[in-house]
Ligand code: UDP
């Protein structure tokens with residue numbers, strides 16, 4: 365049988381769409397945050413941003429606005445504002461779906477029955493205190509990332525041709541020079557050497573022309 369490959373039509377590199385999602389470690393599981401983060405990394409996610417925050421009830425109501433009016437809304441708000449949470453922007457291929465799969469069913473009791481390896485089965489308590497949150501789609505992921513990280517840029521990460529064009533234009537010429545020099549010098553710590561080299565050879569670094577030099581008073 366012929367091998368099935370994912371062709372993107374412009375060469376032999378398969379198109380990988382890196383997605384971002386918002387993950388929360390909820391108040392009841394914050395004391396297990398280190399273990400949860402280890403599972404996050406082992407599952408192939410990159411943690412792009414992370415912060416610990418204690419939301420007010422008003423901020424929590426805003427965050428969960430879609431559930432306003434539901435029976436569980438008031439207790440959800442009380443629970444989510446009862447202590448600090450950890451917010452993380454996670455990235456990987458199909459991050460949104462994969463993180464929700466790793467989180468497991470909303471109800472921790474059900475999670476223990478049907479998805480015993482999921483985070484909610486392992487770290488959740490009941491149908492409300494369920495250890496983690498995950499965005500449920502591209503639009504909510506964008507909104508929720510902006511909510512928790514107002515300064516972040518949520519433009520899509522370039523992939524395929526666009527990524528190759530960008531890298532070819534913006535970094536490859538400089539990297540090639542740096543790597544050539546690195547091979548000549550063979551320093552003891554090549555990564556640190558390259559980091560220093562890039563800092564002093566960055567073509568985009570601000571240049572101060574001589575004629576603008578400030579004359580020190582005599
Ligand atoms: N929740 C609750 N009771 C319910 C359903 C949900 O307390 O009957 C809480 C639970 O903490 C859940 C959150 O409200 O994680 C948001 O609910 P949603 O239906 O969006 O579930 P999720 O997307 O978190 O799986």
Ligand code: MG
Pocket residue numbers: 498500
């Ligand atoms: Mg939800």
